[in-house]
Amino acid sequence: MKSHATRARIRVLIAKPGLDGHDRGAKIVVRALIDAGYDVIYTGLRQPPEAVAQIALEEDVDVIGLSSMAGSHVPYCQRLKKLLLENGLDDKLWIIGGSIPAPDQKALKAVGLDGIFPAGTRLEEIVDFINERCQ
């Protein structure tokens, strides 16, 4: 359980990893999280792992969320994991959503993702998950 007693609002980073340009889902999640009362930082497209780790550090976020529609998430998350560890960010809630095939979900859990929200997930499910894990 992660504690953020001193903070009024949960801070969430939503990033588009890799080269994929399909951002409909990412932007929808950003809006849903803003409506749920979180502070949300959206990176825009094409963020390499280094940029995501850097922004997460600078923005002091509680949650790192990735949106992947084009399949490169497993090698990407393996590289990001290393950077999260190096930067002391491995205690942040780390989640991913998008087009995540079943075999990849297993691999991503092994890498250390806390939550996986494949296409079709209801928005409230993501909000509830963050609420529950960041209280």
Next chain:
Amino acid sequence: MTTQQFKPRQKTTGASIKQQDSNRSVINESGIEIKKTYTAEDLEASGGVAMVGLPGEYPFTRGIHKEMYRKRPWTMRQYTGFGDPEDTNERFKFLIENGQTGLNVAFDLPSQIGLDSDDDLAIGEIGRVGMAVDSLRDFEVAFDGIDLEKITVSLTINGAAAIMIAMYLAMAEKRGYDISKLRGTAQNDILKEFIGRGTWIFPVEPSIKLVADTIEYCANNAPKYSPVSVCGYHIRESGADPAQEMAYGFVIAKAYTDLVLARGLDVDEFASRLSFNFNIYGNIFEQVAKFRAGRGLWAKIIKEEYGATNPRSMVLRMIAGGGGSGLTKEQPEVNIVRGAYYALISALSGAQTMALCCFDEAYTIPSEDAQRLSLRTMQVLIEEMGLCDTVDPLAGSYYVETLTNQMRERMQAVMQEVDEQGGIVKMVAEGTIQSKVSTQAYELLQEIESGEFPKVGINCYEMDEEEPEVEYHPYAQDDADRQIERLQKLRAERDNAAVENTLAKLVDDATQGVNVMPAIMAAVKAYATVGEMTHALVSVYGRYNEPVRF
């Protein structure tokens, strides 16, 4: 500490809340209220039949050809490409053997955004969502053994379109084709990439300058080639409604047209080679009315606003296909049925070319079986269902004609709205249009989640489902390695002094602001790579900085 427990949602296993309310008002996605019955009076009140006309004649509402499918069915052009050019060549041949009549090339993401396969940013992305292309050599391999006069090729490429068009023309020339007679299409609609899909490279201004360069170059050198396919499609996928989809496509096409006219070309020198790409999912009658209305409106714009005199300049040639956003992960077999209805919409709409999303696409790059099933879906319509027997079969329906008039009005209103906000180029550069469509996407999802917008398998007729058995398309590391090897071998073997010279010339031409297509053609023929040419252009133009606003 309070812990919110996630409560499993109650599934709706029966009809949608909408169908349970017989007194409901019905408003289509474009915001038009649908009456219970339509009569001659409704049609008259909506503007009558003034814009209907005859197929093959201005204003082309009923179709751009006199005989349409009676003479030749639509071109079947499934979107395909993965791995390296050899894998893709093999799949192309598979589709052609199964009756496909055109090719629609998918490029991998590094190629789409101008990176070579050995770029650090390309790791894990090589050949993943399309074929990897680094140089002219890859085009030679991908199209080997394919008759480019019999099979027209459409390149789904945008940010790097100028380079890929040059590669296609250079490859055809090398194989002995006369490029002044060569047909084919490039998507090359960068403005919509900034709104949805996202394969931009350069800032907005130089990006649209490149589009104008390709149109001008093709008008002068490859006049049968369609250098642009303006896409309402992806804007709809990003959240626009059907009327907006077409209206935004038109304001974008006008923006490119204006740029080319400013170079001194006559509208009749290039307008007949502008083509379009629109989406086919949703309400059948709304889509059919959209396409019929759009044809009339575009003809009117090109004739009345731009003063075209050649009727072929006025026709809205289009691929009407896809439907990705209409498909669901839930009960994926239902997507086979949806795909068949989408194909019906496209055929009833008089599209020149059709491509269908495959039923497994919510999960993976389509399997061969799924691709063949999409082809068979179209072939059944052609051979068994009478869709090719007569032109524009829905013409004269009180409902369809009234809705066509109303959709045209809605499109005109949307276009005016864009003008009032300073035009589409400004809206894209400032991110206002992106923000508008993504807000609408959010609102639509909320309506789907609440059940207000019915979607079978998602908010009605739901089932308890196991994760289906899917033939996932694996990432082929071997192919990626082979592609990098091939690239490095190319760099070692080619005449690098010649490459340097052509790249320097490209930088010069870009700096001076002249048309860069001749310089790109020269660089391509010297086997400069996609990454090298893009780098040369970035050194002059810079890179796009995405405006993010909510």
